[in-house]
Amino acid sequence: MAQSAVTTYITQLQQLAIPRWADLPAFPVYAEQAADIVNKAFAPFGFAAVTTSDINYWVKQKVVTEASKKKFDQKGIAAIMAIAFFSEVYPLSDIHAGVTLLSKPAEAARIYDFFVLTTLNNVHRYATNFQQDILIPGQTEGQIVAMSAPIIQIAVLSVIQKAIVHHALVAEPVAKEGK
Secondary structure, rough: OOOHHHHHHHHHHHHOOOOHHOOOOOOOEEHHHHHHHHHHHHHOOOOOOOOOOHHHHHOOOOOOOOOEEEEEEHHHHHHHHHHHHHHHOHHHHHHHHHHHHHHOOHHHHHHHHHHHHHHHHHHHHHEEHHHHHHHHOOOOHHHHHHHHHHHHHHHHHHHHHHHHHHHHHHHHOOOOOOO
């Protein structure tokens, strides 16, 4: 039965649809609307919902920039998407450095779309190749160095791994020792 629950979860992940840069609203939106966009996109993962309080905290910590009073443009929404995803595994202080890349106007769309495509490709690879074992495919140091963006690749895989393992553990609780 547990395998069925995990398989169902993996199948749900195949429905993941993270909006690309061009699909993000071209006009500023309120924090509630940004949270809705994020929560809808990441719903298949079963992550904790992003709230306006989360977004306000990220603004206060200067990780996300408002386009105007309490509104977020494409760069802000993209940053919120990335923070919501990576905060499942990484502390905000570590995420901050990567998110600052999204603040560069000329690079923001390209970097955000790279994040989206990397995430979708890895999720679909997991879903397609899912077997009994829930493991991140091993990478040698040479392979990692040869990758075009190893930090994003590894970060995305770790969030996917955490989500899959979490659902596997929820589906089949660990037996208490001695019983």
